Amino acid sequence: MSESEFPTYPQRLLSKILPYDTKEEVLGDMEELYRQRKAAKGVAYAKRRLFWDTLKSVRLMNTKEYSRENTQWILILSYFRTGLRFLWKTRNYSSINILGLAFGITAACLAGLFITDQYSYDTFHSKIDRLHRLAMDLNFAGDVEKVGGSSYIMGWEFPEKISGIEMASRLKSGYGILIRDNENHEQRFHYADPPIFQMFDFEWERGSSEGFGDPNSVVVSADFYKKIGETDEVKLNLQGEDKTFKIIGVIKDMPMNSTFSPNLILPIEVWTTTVHERRTKTWLDINMNLIILTRENANIADINSQMTQLLKEGDPEMEIDQVDLYLQKFDQIHSDTSIYTGNGLNPTISEDILWVVIIVGLLCLIISSLNYSNFSIGHFLIRSREVGVRKILGARSHFVWQQFFIETLISSMIALLLATVLMIILLPYYAEFVAVPYGFHDLLKPKFLFGCLVILLVSTFMSGTYPSLILARFKVVNTIKGAQKIGGRNIVSRIFLTSQIGLAIFLIIGTIAINQQLNYLLDFDLGYDDQRMVNIDIPDSEESKIARLRSHLSEIPGVAGFSVNSGFNGTRMTGEMEEKAGVVRHLHVDPSYVSFMGLEIIKGRDFDPELESDKTNAVIINETLQDILEDQDILGKEIPFSYGDLENPVVIGVVKDFFFKSPKYEQPPLVMYLSPQYPFQYGLIKMQENFSGKHFKQIEEAWNEVFYPNPFSYYWMEDLNERRMKAEVQIRNVALGGAVIAIMLVIFGLLSILGTYIQQRMKEIVIRKINGSSIRDLFLLFSKRFGTWLGLGFIFGTYPAYQVLQAWLEEYAIRIQMGYWMAFVAFGVCVLVFVVTLVFQLLLADRVNPVMFLTEE
């Protein structure tokens, strides 16, 4: 038997169409069978069977090679192995780089935590997409005031008459004195209608809302219930009258991200019995909120116009030019600061902060991803031979591409692990920083974990795309020769460097400007000195009581002065000034107010308590009002202002504008008078510089002697003015944190870029050194190479920063100018970082033995 007996046609035919390992196996089997059959049943039989087997083998054409059946996983495993090996080989740079990525991911994750938390506000209510709050645009001659509020009668009429409203509840905050065990506290609470319990998702710890509406019923929160010792009754002093309420239900405390977190809910009828009937009938007595549950598929625009129409019918002689009523989505209340609001439903955060957090988080992630890209491209030469060899061995370019992506994924995952550790360490500080009490359980929420996954993928994608594409693409021959040109990568990596520096400059300028603006606002001369000034409540404006308090206070050594006022109220001017002046603030003061506050009188004189006319018909106005009235000789003239019995009073003085409202806004026109048109509600006490806690205790005792059983409450004016800046402080903190992280990331980036850059040029450096270059020469040489890119980054960062910040500053009535010095400081910081890094790297390079680099080849 010789081998040539086996026919050749199966080989010729099948070797073309079968996968290679199938071919070997099938042809082998054929030949073996052929021999067997020939031996057993003769040549003819063997040949016949061979012929059919060969023909039928065509069907194996489309099968895959065995070796490729599971290769995907084997390959990916091997990518992981080589990836880890490479990371280990370059562990010095890798650790810097991964640490950088970890910082970026941490910043992005923490920002994400904040954002998801803020956007989850109120979403736990199952009917949240149908829940609204009544809001309105009050148009005073083109001056639109946005108010989130309602009157009592609207809450009665709208749900009755508008079919798109399923149910509604009025919601009003009130306060009284909680009486328990001889100890009295001021207590805030809410008034509401019974439907409130169907509109919101309350969880009942005991009892239910059954019977709510009975004027003696009250629903309390679990926290409050515990505080009062789990009794069945609550005793409250409302408007001087003691009332006892029966607790019919206890609700679980609302979660942190809830706009509406009641302690006590009383039926609204309790309020109606304490006020004049007129207040329940006046359409534009806006003093409460109306929460509306619309029907499914209700047309909101229809409801809005029906409400506006009902208001016009109900109050045809409206004093306001135009009022538009509309529904505000309930879950938007917490971040919409444009609508003036109150009654227990307040925005907790301004949209600005959300944007700052989003931008800072994203920038940090981008910068760290760019760092990573740069790093990977920087190791181009090390990897290029590996890739070249792989390509020669048959790797297709998408394998290479895949491999580098998986390596990036490994780094990102290590970075994410590090970031998790960082987050756990940083969380308590972060919570303090943004003033939201986050706990570790917040890190385990599915939404947050999902967000982390997204951030991981995004950072992998951003970091890995460019380097892996580049590595996959280049020419095999050049890499093997070791002559792969690096011109292309230099441009790109320098563009990355440039944009990083640009981003860092953007953040630094932003932080400087925000900080400056905030300090400017905080240090702004308010026109009066708020230091050591205490505001106290005056629950009763009876003259004898105030006089008694005044005499008590004068005996306390720590007290420098005392003055009472009515608080700032608003009304409109009369006559033709009505439209022009808009709302004028007016303030009932005692004669000492101007000197007590230290207001600067620019014209005329202060109030004189001896003059009878000053007590009835004299006013002091502020500069703004004088400018509005367009009369420089206003002294002694009547102004078109009327409030109560005070009609067309005479101006006796003009004071320089002082900032009784937050200096963020334009100060409104102001009228001050002695005439008792409005009861005194507040007292201001100025303390001596060396006052002590003992003196303060004495103030409280004096106050209690006069106004007991009302509880003593006070706040420092300085605190108030700082509280007004809360949003700005938050923005400043976030921007500052972001800038610090960004600068750190840029340092990491520069370290790795300059490091690889210098390492690749070690031969050049040592030759220069041998020829007598000093470190200084080398430094100048390399600075020149990078100088242009630094400059470009400066321009790219500065221009948008100035644009964005100018726009932001426009919102403030008083604001700083964006000076050039801010850009120079930012640039200076970047240059400093650059110089330090470069010198550091050059010093490292200086210490090596030149021979090592010259003998390498």
Next chain:
Amino acid sequence: MESIGSLEEVILMILIKKDKSHGVDIINEYESALGKRISLPAVHVVLKRLIKKGWVKSEFGEPTSERGGRRKRLYWASSNGYEVVKELQEAKMKLWNSIAKPSYQYVGV
């Protein structure tokens, strides 16, 4: 669970019986056991399917001269494959036993 064809079942049983074997062994065993002819590619297609389903494993063996110096691929059944056949056979036996068979033995009291 993935479905199993009747040819797949037979070949899997052959592999369980014979341990490591290559295409020619399987054809021989098949033809002697069932007395039917089968084409070589039919066996290979089924083997590929069985491998994909995880019931059979394979590796290259040594080249021999009667194969023209080509290597064999040796196949054997995995423990999964064994379980599958076992379950199937037990089910079939149960079904078969439940069928009344013609019997001449009279059983009774």
